[in-house]
Amino acid sequence: MLALTHELGLRGANALTQAFGVDLTGKVIIDRSQKADLQCAAAMQLAKSLKRSPRELAEVLVKALAEHVAVKSTDIAGPGFVNIHLHDAWLKQNVGNALSLRQIGAGHTVVIDYSSPNVAKPMHIAHIRSTIIGDAIKRVLRAVGYNVIADNHLGDWGTQFGKLIVAYRKWLDEKAFSENPVVELLRLYIKFVDLEKEQKQALGKKLDGDEEDEGAAGDAPPILQEARAELVKLQQGDDENVALWQKFIDVSMREFERVYKRLDVSFDVVLGESFYNDKLASTVQLLLDRGLAEESEGAIVVRFDKARDGEALAPLLVRKKDGGFLYGTTDIAGMLYRVQRWNASRIIIVTDDRQQLHFRQFFAACKQLGVKASMEHVFFGLMRLPEGTISTRDGNLIGLEALLDEAERRATVVAKECNAELTDAETVEIGRVVGIAAVKYNDLSKDRTTLVTFTWDKALSLTGNTAPYLQYAYARIASLIAKGVDAGVSPGELASFEPTERALTMKLLAFDDIVEQVALSSKPHMLCEYLYELAAQFSSFYGELSVLKAEPAVSAGRLRLAQLTGDVLAKGLELLGIGVLSRM
RNA sequence: GCGCCACUAGCUCAGUUGGAUUAGAGCGUCGGCCUCCGAAGCCGAAGGUCGCAGGUUCGAGCCCUGCGUGGCGCGCCA
Incomplete structure (x- = not known):
């Protein structure tokens, strides 16, 4: 429905611009509403600067918006809200476009750096956050048209x-x-x-x-x-040591690949820290040449100041007094490389929130070096255990593979309990897809900035707001459609439009809006939230109305709604890296 | 000492970036629903001083200031 809200916003802005002689392009935003289909609060927001009463502006908006074909009626409420009610016919006709996404990324390249595990250390449960969140963002960005380069910046040096x-x-x-x-x-x-x-x-x-x-x-x-x-x-470059180092990388990568395959996560390039080795000296030299770095206590540091960089940050060390380089050096070299090689306009790096200071420092340094791309540190809260911080030293690591094994095991047990008709092979396959989905969704569905405390029961929950709930809704829809085929009913134009059908339609039409918000904010949990609400709305609809046992025309319309819901669920879950099943 | 992130129902979390006299979900608790399209589901109930105190304005869970609690950072690790 983004197209519609944009059109209405434009129309409203034009009307106000004409009425008051001040350019208000882009100032009129159309929002969702609980009291109507859509609402607009611009009258109150703009009243003060125009020195007019909100009411006066609202009158103009009401008139202008009512002229749009999609709009059935408008009214003014409260201090100056404009309520917009849409024509049922328009909704019925447009619901079929629910899956089309504006290609806001067309012509742009974004590099996204995620997962980035350390060589020679097993992946444990905390690694799932960067890996899963990064992969979901990658999928969403691709869906809105970006040319996306997914980079696994291995800790291999x-x-x-x-x-x-x-x-x-x-x-x-x-x-x-x-x-x-x-x-x-x-x-x-x-x-x-x-x-x-x-x-x-x-x-x-x-x-x-x-x-x-x-x-x-x-x-x-x-x-x-x-x-x-x-x-x-x-x-x-000592031969023996280089060979050993390479061996460490090889065995680690084999393990990482196994996990990535299970998680259905992939990368376009794997450029670890070692890739930038030969670019570090010249990076430091560049900083020195530009007058951005200076010697301090034998080391080379980049200093920042409030006037130039916007904030007074602590200095960033780029060369140790023994001549060695640090990860800040590698990061700057990496940024320059990515911008140059791919001409990227956005660089997104997914790590935990402990590194925020570091990122502000090195982004500021990159800006000084002339990097124009939008540099975004997509950080997430650390994962901990109920008994405290996860640490190699305390030996309380829970391996990622152990988590996935247990997830699949539990989901398989439940699948067997829930559906006795399934063969063993089907049960195992369902357990695999559902178990992995549950683990992923558990991480994706929370705002990424919150600290999470890991417990098995929460991570592997299969009821309520979880991936299985969404997959279950999808499976029921698939079943409905199959039964429809048997009964000779196929999806058709929407005939009836009961409140639950209308609500479901509105929900379907919100998909593009949510995907765009995720693409801009890098917060996949918003998509989870949406899909959950969509599935819940469908479940209500399904519980309240008969799909296949209604009059033929009504059946066809309801089946169509079900099908569209299934399509959006499948598409949305795909953007999260989660699969669906037609039986479970 | 300075800085970052958080604080919303018993627990786990949303809250569309300042919008509407009833702040929403899930889990758990209590009560209903499989003779009818899949019960991993649906319907309903109880449960709240949005950490505390001020401030900004038509309007604050959201913005500003101070304080509290928890977590995490702050030059030669990454």
Whole structure:
């Protein structure tokens, strides 16, 4: 219905512009309403600046809007609200366009960076947020016409690789590695960190008061010195170390791919941190040349000031005093690369909210370097467990695959209970689709900025506002249509228009509006909310009215509404990365 | 010390970016509905000082200020 609200908004703005001689283009917004089909609050919003009474403006709007073919009547209510009632005939005629989306992204390229797991660490339940939310945003942006580049910015570089190489050579358990390489790598890493801590304590606490020398080789724990040496060799291209590093990446990617396949998540490119290695020195040089970076205590930093950058941010470190680079350097290099290579007008990066400061810093630096693209940090709240923060150290990781396994298992049990006619193979397939959907929807349906506390029962719930509810509505519709075919009823023009049918129609027509809002705000939960309301509206309609057992003309119309609902549900769920089933 | 995010029903969350005398869902609780298109469902009930106090205006759960609680950040990790 976006097209209609836009038309009405334009019409209203033109009328006011003509009446008062002030250009008000774009100032009249048409909203949904509980009291009417649509409403307009512009009269009150604009009254003050025009020095007119809201009533006066409302009179103009009422007259202008009433002339549109879709509008049956208009009236003024309260302090100056304009209520708009639409013709039933118009709604019936236009409901078939519910699935068409304005291509607001046409001609634009957006790069979206999500998932981005760390190599050599298993994916656990917290990784699902970036992965699932990012993938849904990607699908929505594509649906509204953007050329989308989905980029998995792997954590495949950095100091941890020196540690891993040392630990691998010292303590590798071959058998464990061949059975589950990533778990073994995690064990090795933890073992290293434990030893490092031990040695540090043995060295005494004098390091605290002597920060100047902390980086000096002499005072660091021996094991850490070894790791640093291996890291330097790796960075210099030492064959053996590079081979090991590549091996870590390969085994990790194999595991990631397995998870992505189960989740139906995909990327266009996988450009990890290491991809930008050869661009870091020149990035720092560029910052220096532009006068944006300066030396400070041996390091190179970018400073910000309120007048130029809009806020007084802490400095961003781009080169350590030992010459090494940091992830801020990589991020800036990545931004420049993405803008140049793809000529992207939007860059979206999906990470948890702890990194907000970092993103504001590096976005500000990019702006100073002339990046014109819209840079958006799409952040989400951290996931925690009821007993506290998820941490590798505490060993309370819940593996992502374990979660998916359990989800499928529970959904399979329920599928068997609910539908005895299904074969075992069907039950397993349904359990798979429904279980994965439940996990995804659980994450997608909450505003991404809220902190979530993970519990099995919530994450795997199958009733109420969940994916299975939506899938169930779809399955019933599929069943209806099949029965309609048997009975010789096929979808046709809407004949009757009971209140529930009208409400369902209005809901269907809101689809394009919601999708556009998600594309602009990167908040998929709005689509979840909408689909849930749509399914609920359908369920009411279905409970209240007979579809196939009404008069033929009425049946055809109701079947059409059901079919459109099914189409929108399937399309909406597809945009969330969730599948549907015709039987469950 | 500075900054970011949150605070809405017993619990988990929405609230269309400032709109309408009844602030909405789900779970849980209580009560109805399978002889009739799929009960993973439908209908109804109970449940609220929107963290607290001020402010802005025609109008505030939403914006501003202060405070409280929780979580997370703040130069050589990512």
